[in-house]
Amino acid sequence: MKNIINKKKDVEVNETSFKNLNIEGVKYKTSLTSKFERRKKWEIPDGTKVYSFIPGTVVKLFVNEGDKINAGDKLMVLEAMKMKNNISVPFCAKIKKINIAEGERIPKEHLLFEFELTED
Amino acid sequence: MSLKRKVLELKKRRDQVLLGGGEKAIEKQVAMGKLTARERILALLDKESFHEYDMFVEHEARDFDMDKKILHGDGVIIGTGTVYGAPICIFAQDFTVAGGSLGLMHARKITKIMDHAMKLRVPLIGINDSGGARIQEGVNSLAGYGEIFFRNTAASGVIPQISVILGPCAGGAVYSPALTDFVFMVDNISKMFITGPEVIKTVLGEEISMEDLGGARVHSEITGNAHFFATSELECFDQIKKLITFIPWNNSKKALAFAPKKPKSKYKIESIVPGDPKLPYDIRDVIRAVVDDSDFFEVQEYWAANIVIGFGRINGETVGFVANQPLVLAGVLDVDSSDKAARFVRYCDAFDIPLVTFVDLPGYLPGVDQEHAGVIRHGAKLLYAYSEATVPKTTVIIRKAYGGGYIAMCSRHLRADFVFAWPGAEIAVMGPEGAANIIFRKEIMEAEDPEKMRKQKIKEYKDKFANPYVAAAKGYVDAVIDPEETRKLLVHAIQVSKDKTVYTPNKKHGIPPF
Numbered sequence: 235m236k237n238i239i240n241k242k243k244d245v246e247v248n249e250t251s252f253k254n255l256n257i258e259g260v261k262y263k264t265s266l267t268s269k270f271e272r273r274k275k276w277e278i279p280d281g282t283k284v285y286s287f288i289p290g291t292v293v294k295l296f297v298n299e300g301d302k303i304n305a306g307d308k309l310m311v312l313e314a315m316k317m318k319n320n321i322s323v324p325f326c327a328k329i330k331k332i333n334i335a336e337g338e339r340i341p342k343e344h345l346l347f348e349f350e351l352t353e354d
Numbered sequence: 355m356s357l358k359r360k361v362l363e364l365k366k367r368r369d370q371v372l373l374g375g376g377e378k379a380i381e382k383q384v385a386m387g388k389l390t391a392r393e394r395i396l397a398l399l400d401k402e403s404f405h406e407y408d409m410f411v412e413h414e415a416r417d418f419d420m421d422k423k424i425l426h427g428d429g430v431i432i433g434t435g436t437v438y439g440a441p442i443c444i445f446a447q448d449f450t451v452a453g454g455s456l457g458l459m460h461a462r463k464i465t466k467i468m469d470h471a472m473k474l475r476v477p478l479i480g481i482n483d484s485g486g487a488r489i490q491e492g493v494n495s496l497a498g499y500g501e502i503f504f505r506n507t508a509a510s511g512v513i514p515q516i517s518v519i520l521g522p523c524a525g526g527a528v529y530s531p532a533l534t535d536f537v538f539m540v541d542n543i544s545k546m547f548i549t550g551p552e553v554i555k556t557v558l559g560e561e562i563s564m565e566d567l568g569g570a571r572v573h574s575e576i577t578g579n580a581h582f583f584a585t586s587e588l589e590c591f592d593q594i595k596k597l598i599t600f601i602p603w604n605n606s607k608k609a610l611a612f613a614p615k616k617p618k619s620k621y622k623i624e625s626i627v628p629g630d631p632k633l634p635y636d637i638r639d640v641i642r643a644v645v646d647d648s649d650f651f652e653v654q655e656y657w658a659a660n661i662v663i664g665f666g667r668i669n670g671e672t673v674g675f676v677a678n679q680p681l682v683l684a685g686v687l688d689v690d691s692s693d694k695a696a697r698f699v700r701y702c703d704a705f706d707i708p709l710v711t712f713v714d715l716p717g718y719l720p721g722v723d724q725e726h727a728g729v730i731r732h733g734a735k736l737l738y739a740y741s742e743a744t745v746p747k748t749t750v751i752i753r754k755a756y757g758g759g760y761i762a763m764c765s766r767h768l769r770a771d772f773v774f775a776w777p778g779a780e781i782a783v784m785g786p787e788g789a790a791n792i793i794f795r796k797e798i799m800e801a802e803d804p805e806k807m808r809k810q811k812i813k814e815y816k817d818k819f820a821n822p823y824v825a826a827a828k829g830y831v832d833a834v835i836d837p838e839e840t841r842k843l844l845v846h847a848i849q850v851s852k853d854k855t856v857y858t859p860n861k862k863h864g865i866p867p868f
Binding site: 252255257258259260261262263264265266267268269270273274276288289314315316339341342 | 557558559560575576632633634658659660680681682683684685686690716717719720721722723756784785787788791
């Protein structure tokens with residue numbers, strides 16, 4: 235947010251404050267926006283970890299560590315925005331670790347389950 | 355009762371309404387650092403030009419003991435006036451009356467003045483300062499918003515619509531400003547959001563202040579909802595007045611012409627732009643070097659600053675400028691900058707404002723975040739807007755015009771009327787470095803000294819293609835010009851394009867990618 239205050243004054247074209255931006259192999263001297271600097275680096279999603287997509291309360295857990303689960307099985311009920319969301323699994327797996335307990339309030343992007351993928 | 359006594363009675367009634375929500379509520383408004391609705395109207399419009407209507411309107415709500423409450427003017431002031439002599443319809447929500455909440459009669463007053471603005475074909479200014487829907491009036495209040503949104507859309511492109519956010523504007527209410535042409539916000543006073551901090555805390559557990567959620571800075575820099583940022587209400591009013599001087603009253607009129615003025619001598623066009631295309635400079639100085647009195651009025655200055663949009667005058671007439679900004683992100687096109695420029699192009703086209711485009715860009719911003727944010731869909735908006743626009747379009751290629759960026763920035767192919775290029779312009783499918791690496795990959799790889807070969811091939815490519823003459827040989831560029839001639843040619847291009855006519859096939863409307 236500081237950018238605006240700075241920009242209110244005339245921008246001094248100051249060589250040392252510029253950064254390099256690589257476009258098609260060419261490095262351009264320029265300034266970067268705060269939005270650009272805040273952007274998230276892309277990471278390959280890890281299919282064995284399940285994170286919460288919304289903050290809420292764990293109302294019910296249907297599984298235990300070590301359980302073998304099949305595609306379509308219910309894992310838990312997450313209450314968020316006054317709605318009870320059924321969380322189920324789209325593939326077969328073994329549950330390696332459960333990081334939550336019933337009644338727990340969890341934030342967004344909280345690690346809920348860790349799986350071990352199974353053959354069938 | 356004599357007429358004189360009746361006039362006294364009228365005065366008494368008026369004085370009551372003029373107090374709005376009463377002295378205590380006014381004190382509160384002042385304590386928040388805000389002007390009252392009436393003070394705002396008076397500060398914005400020409401002296402003694404404001405005339406108020408529907409002063410004695412009363413609400414009709416009967417439930418929840420509302421029948422015992424008197425809400426002067428039902429929390430909104432409407433009227434007509436002038437700004438620098440230009441006729442204006444205006445409404446201002448009065449926060450001192452029931453928090454400026456919107457009930458049925460409040461909405462009817464707003465829609466009445468909107469209908470007036472459409473009939474009279476004059477600009478509409480709306481000052482928003484409201485707690486939102488008046489809950490006691492239930493669905494009537496929602497109906498009120500809907501009627502306003504419908505009129506905003508119907509008036510879009512017919513009369514200029516200006517929204518001024520001077521207080522809260524939350525929930526559904528935000529969509530009226532969002533449908534209008536220009537949104538003005540003031541630091542620490544304006545707040546816009548769909549769901550407020552309290553709801554976000556309850557359902558999501560995230561804590562955030564109103565200012566950080568939807569203050570003027572957020573909407574000016576991050577969301578792009580706001581077009582103008584001011585640090586005080588008075589500065590905001592000056593910005594509105596200045597904007598009014600640049601735009602026409604409606605879509606069948608031209609913007610008022612001013613006496614032509616020369617640009618200020620301190621903006622010397624040749625000394626602004628470095629020869630090396632990798633070095634930055636402020637494109638706004640180039641615009642200042644060609645517009646009358648070097649007066650460039652920038653729109654959305656802080657959002658997507660890698661593209662610059664705004665108004666200036668050439669030989670006294672309003673022109674809309676779109677220009678890549680090498681100072682920020684090397685002037686690339688990306689999701690936000692395409693969106694920003696496309697909407698501005700459509701604005702200028704709707705209101706018959708000629709467009710001038712300055713081109714200096716290395717291409718599109720690479721990155722997963724850009725691709726996943728839909729740079730294809732958003733980038734297409736700019737192509738659509740330029741292709742569709744039938745106002746006079748003049749393009750000046752300053753340095754780099756590579757690849758898809760060259761096409762998108764109002765090229766000949768999107769029907770620019772005139773394309774000029776400075777002698778240092780590089781119009782090519784990509785920058786020499788990238789192109790040489792692809793075309794001469796084999797030679798470079800097989801060379802004894804690949805680095806030396808790469809440099810040699812880059813130079814070869816540069817000498818052959820990194821200039822404006824290849825495009826000029828095909829007629830894609832109309833003239834290669836001395837930078838000093840830029841203003842002269844812009845004056846001429848706009849002068850000869852006055853009666854430009856384009857025949858387009860009959861259609862209900864196109865389907866732009868939004």
